[in-house]
Amino acid sequence: MKIIPKGSNYVPAVSSHTLKCQMTNMMYNDIGFRFFDKGNSFFDYDMQLINAYDISSSEKDNNHRSRMNYPDDMVLIGDSGGFQIMMANKKGTSINIDPIKILRWMENNADIGMNLDSPPTDNFEYSLRTSIQNFELFQNNRENYIFKLYNILHGKSYNDIITWYSHVKDFDFDGWAIGIRPHTNTYLKILSFLYLLEHGEESIYQNTHFFGISSMDNMIALSMLSKKFDLSLTFDSSTWATGYRFSDYYFPLDVRHKSRLGQTKNSMKSLPCDCPVCQSTDIKEIYKYDTMSPSLISYHNLYQFIETNRMINALADDMQALIQYGKSVNENILISDIVNILNDFDNYNTEYIYSKYKKLFVPKPENRIKPTNLFRSW
């Protein structure tokens, strides 16, 4: 049974494209993309999240782990694919779902797996009902109890959290995954965790996962949360992989600002970064925009996400240092708010916090920074 390291651990969600690179052992200048294969990739990392629904649909057997030759100490998290199934349903795409097949795949391959949820978008009650049906199926058909299966908490408001929790709390699972939406609502995620803590969910100290987030404010908030309660938590996102789709290249140690290289002038003489990927890459390779460049850009991005989170976790050991960092990235107000919320939780409950900081829990619009063409013609 894998022990998650203390702190707030970023887990890259990898797509089928990345899996293909890893599976075929794609190389660039004799350097591989299997970051879990120590010493043989641009950099080493020992956590990965993959979509069990996708993989179990495309692979004939359940031997993914051995086929990929993942090392024993690598933490593989299996997402059951509830979000993707929900998105497909919304688009009206017909898909065959076999929940037991997904469960078996996770049991055979993953160290941690998520229950098959139906994330609430339009119809909260329907999503909750469907999720409960799937959770029952998973609970009653488990064969592997070393593998950790996480319960799931959803909601867009405090009341949603209370309702959802009251219906799923009695399942016998090993941890919690939190899928509060929108992903920009950092404070509601923190509140949902505190709510679980308040209700005696002891497993969350060692086994908590936050779905689909990796922004700067989330990284900072989760690092503070993990320090406060001495947690081992994980969170995932595939944002780094926008290098594949859009050639988005994040600036060094910056997970907010990027340049969409395909829409630039392609006139840089060398890469403006000293990460292990860029140090090994000729910018001409990037500007080719062929099969290799999206992977190189994405792995550069992934390194920035990993390192930024590592830096934040290191700084979070010293609140003064974190505050200074917060100033540098304009997140000092967030830090101050989180400090106040966590301090209040020492003396009060989540209901009090929700009431006191109500404004913070209102979903804010997505704050994506989009490349601009404003200055294209200086």
Add this chain to the structure above:
Amino acid sequence: MIVLPKQATFVPAVSTAETRWKEKDFIFKGKDSKFFTPESVFQYPYLLTTVPYEIDKQTPDFREAYGYPKEYCLIADSGGFQIAKAQLGGQDIGITPLQILRWMENNADIGMNLDSPPWTNFDKSLKTSQENFTVFQNNRENYDFKLYNVLHGKTLPEMIKWYSGVKDYEFDGWAFGARPADNIYLQIIGYMFLRENNAAHWETNFHLFGVSGIKNMLVLAMLSHEFGGSMTFDSSSYITGMRYRRFYFPKDIRYGIEFGRDAKKTMQSIPCRCPVCRRLEIDDLYSQESPGAYVSLLLHDLYQYIEVNRMINNMVSDDIVFMEYAKSVGEEKTVRIARIIIDQIQKKGVSHVYDNFRHSMVLRDMSNPGNNMMSFISSGEIV
């Protein structure tokens, strides 16, 4: 003879007694405390030293004394700033201009003329500088080594006056001492003024004294890219790592934390993976006794200055990427204004633009030149 790359190159100024890198036998965790030997934790081929310090320390052969490689660029500042500072304090450093010239000729690839910065009496400073420049011009023995003329002036009229007094000297490039250091717009004016006057070697050999802020780096990169120029700029700001135990955040030369006596010592690991930090444990940085800790902080900070400037120079050739980066560090406005100034100068000349932006370029008490500039632009004063 050294040929500088066509970019804005940051040159770390090393001269004070605090820099332990000069100690030959200093080894920390298997590496020396320098940044230019094979035994250093990283190598950087540029360095600026101040000649009176070296003469005072009796270092006739700098490269031999410190192991500075022959192929690395050594820039020597004649020490006009330091001499003037000493004179203000009533001290005489007891070194002649000729001694300074000889030291530079024997050691450096590039050297600055012995100027007298015009802090109090402009005319007197110009006169003293001319006397020194004459000594330097008439006593040169080494013409492979590049000797830069020096331009001063807090206003365009001062620049014009100074320039007319020194332009006929036969030197190999120009150094400019714009003050205050954060007035990047005056720095643009100085550079563009030399260009407009076709000053000798302005495009291949230009140095800006004592600057290294992110605004400076952005604007200098823009200038060198725009005109294909080779320029250098120096600063010793990275030394705050040693002096105040300051640790800049990775890829950031503005914000950081301090590992001084008051530090809480609660961090478990170093929040950086630069070549310096990769070799250290967090306790190394918290140590108040180990000289290695001081040197490591200095080298970490120096690495950030070098890398941020390298990053900026790489991005400047793609204006879309460059602007995205400028936005990411909150300097979009700086870049926009600099762009407008450079364009306008090319179209209408230095004087026209200077007249429009005069107030923002000159006065220190205009605490936010950027905002002042924007008000000019938005009010249509710049046309």
